[in-house]
C-alpha cells in the first residue's frame with residue numbers, strides 16, 4: 001500500500017498546474033501582409049512545410065471585417081472585432097472637415113489607435129513582461145501614454161520588398177529577445193500584399209514573392225537557433241487578410257456610383273470610396289433614405305447596408321466612427337473600378353475564401369505535426385496571453401478555439417502516468433511490488449480515466 005500512496009503523491013505533484021515546459025516562454029507574432037491561406041498550394045515552400053511538421057498548421061483562419069490591414073492587425077493585437085477596437089479603416093478621417101489621411105500617415109494619429117482598447121504589448125508590460133514591435137501596424141501610437149518597450153516604425157516610402165532588410169530585421173528582433181530579454185515581439189512584413197495588388201494573386205510575381213516569404217521563414221527559424229532561443233521561443237506566423245483577382249474587360253458591368261439612377265453626391269456630406277471593394281457614406285441631414293434607396297439593389301454585385309442593419313457576422317456596426325451607410329462589392333468587383341487599377345484586392349466579406357489568411361505556429365508551447373481546422377483570428381489574442389502567462393483584457397476571442405494546439409500540463413501528466421504504470425509493472429513482475437498494491441494503484445488511476 002505504501003507504494004500506491006507514494007505514487008499517488010508523485011502523481012499529485014504532476015497535476016498541480018506544473019507547466020510541461022519549465023521557465024517563461026517567449027512569443028514572436030509575425031504577419032506577412034496579404035498571405036492568403038492557399039498561397040503555398042502552387043509554390044514549393046519547403047520552410048513553411050517544415051514548420052508545419054515541427055508545429056501546428058491551420059487549414060485557414062478567418063479575419064474580422066473589414067478585411068484591410070490596420071483593422072485586422074489591431075484585432076490580432078487585441079482579440080477584439082473591429083467595431084469593438086475602433087480602428088475601423090486604414091485611413092483616419094474626419095467627417096466634419098472632410099480630411100483623410102493615408103495608411104502610413106494614419107499610423108501616427110494617436111487618437112485613432114488609442115481609443116480604449118489596449119494592444120497586447122501594453123498589457124504584457126503592465127504585468128511585468130517586456131514587449132517589442134517592428135513595423136507592425138499600431139506600433140507608432142502610444143496607448144494611455146505607454147508604448148512598446150522596443151519599437152521600430154518603418155520610414156516613409158519604405159521598400160517593403162527588400163529581402164536583405166527582411167533578414168536584418170529578423171536578426172534585430174532575435175537580438176531583442178536574447179540581449180534585451182524581451183518576452184513578446186510583433187513583427188510585420190508588407191508582402192505578399194503589395195505584389196498581390198499589383199500583379200494579382202494568380203500571377204507568377206506573386207508566386208515568386210511567396211518563395212521569398214518561404215526563404216525568410218527558413219531564415220527566421222535559423223536565426224532562432226543561432227540566437228539560442230529554440231527552446232524558449234514560440235513563433236506564430238499569420239496574416240491580416242487574403243487577396244482576390246479583380247475582373248476587367250469591356251463586358252464587365254462596373255459599379256460606378258455616379259451612374260446609379262437616383263444617387264447624387266450632393267446628398268452626401270462625406271464619403272470614403274475607391275478603397276478596393278469598400279465604401280462608407282455619411283448622407284446629409286434628411287437624405288439617409290434617399291441615398292440608401294438609390295443604392296440598395298442598384299447592382300447585383302453591390303451590397304448596401306445601413307450600419308444598424310449590418311449582417312451580424314461582420315461585427316461592423318456598433319461604433320460611432322462607422323458612418324451610417326456601408327457598401328461593399330462581391331469578389332472580382334471594386335467600387336468605382338474606373339478609378340482603381342489594382343489586379344488584386346481585399347476588403348471583401350470575411351466569409352469569402354479568398355479573404356482568409358494562413359496560420360502556422362511552432363515552439364515549445366505547440367504540438368508537433370498537427371493540422372487543425374479553421375478559426376477566427378480574434379482567438380489568437382487569448383492564445384498569445386495564455387502562452388505568455390498574462391491576464392488578457394476583455395476580448396472577443398476564446399482560448400477554447402485554439403487551446404488544442406498547445407502542449408498542456410495534461411500531456412505532461414499523461415506521460416508521467418505512463419511512466420508510473422510502466423515502473424509499477426516492472427516492480428510487480430520483478431517481485432518488488434505485491435499484486436494487491438499493484439491493483440490498488442491501477443484502480444486509482446482508472447478512476448481518472450487515464451489507463
Ligand SMILES: [Zn+2]
Nearest residue numbers: 034193197346
Ligand atoms: Zn493590401
